[in-house]
Amino acid sequence: MTIKTSRFGPATLVTAAFIGPGTVITASLAGANYGYALVWALLFSVFATMVLQEMAARLGIVTGRGLGENLRELLQHPLLRWPLLLLVIAAIVVGNSAYQGGNISGAALGADALFGDIGLIKSWHNAGGINLWALLLGFIAAMVLWFGQYKLIERCLIVLVLLMSLAFIGTMLLTQPDIPALLKGAFWPLIPPGAVLSVVALIGTTVVPYSLFLHAAAAAQKWSQSQTATQTTTQLALRASARDIAVAIPLGSLISIAIVSTAAAAFFGREQTLENVAQLAQALTPLFGNAATWCLALGLLAAGLSSAITAPLAAAYALTGILGKPLDLKQPLFRLTWLVIIVCGVTLASIGVRPLKVIWFAQVANGILLPLICLCLLLAMNYSLPAPYKNSRWQNVLGVVVLLVSLILSGRSLALAFALL
Structure with missing residues (x-):
């Protein structure tokens, strides 16, 4: 087996997953409402993400299976197996259908801001009221997945991650962030009044449960281990995966911090309040010019x-894995799953559902569901792997710390949600 030594690999899919319109909106609201005070939550998020994604990648590399397949094998008792697996299916597949509407709506907002003055597009919108961008972007996503080649999907996502890195970091530099305030927010943790749900949302938009299914399955496909694979080749694959995680995940955190900084520079301490990303884009022009x-x-x-x-890719990995189907991107159930999610997303975006409310609710729900997925992964890392590759004591300690913090934050968010009823 040849070990790929590229700096970017399956972890790039994770960055592409959590840096979506949900992150842009959530981080923008955090920056606009609380300035740089919640940057520490993003640093915790990248730490938690690296801990969990390392486990997911190791599980996929060593077993040659995704997280869904390992959960199916781990939970043998029907009273535990089917309720939990059905809950995971509902959270990943149904949840990602809601995310997809926000993903396509957010991408359509960006496309319209860049190319909305084109005459044909303006006339189409004025004539039928249909979101042409939603149809076009849904078609592009479907074409990338339809070819069923992991290398093609990975390369497309690497290009998109690098593109949005340059775009968001460039925006931050143009807005000239307050560096002392940024450093204080990063290394002096505090939760301003009313910011608990924002903290939960920031963590939920970074530590995305479906990314665990995505990373485990993608790592298994990139660094597939046969029955004759030696411990040496497995260790080489694990080291390549660790380098991949160490590059891609922190890059995603830097993008999130750049978005917080941009919104803080444009809105924090000003009378104007931020309600959507389009408003943020409009506010940047008089303050920092068209380039921003x-x-x-x-x-x-x-x-x-x-x-x-x-999002559709992760849902397809999760569903086919839990149902015991092979990791084959051209398998009928796999294709049907991602196709249904894309169609749902295009429909939601085309009928004009406001992406802000949908994405915000999905991100908070994501933070609440995270402890369950964390627990499942910890069980798999201790009971589904041969002895040399199981979690060490320190890996379990770190995993439990992430689990406990996610439980505390989820409890706080639930208490506040019930208090508002």
């Missing part, structure tokens, strides 16, 4: 399109 607006729009387009590819 164009960079933000380009980043939003790349973020939405990358997530519009990874």
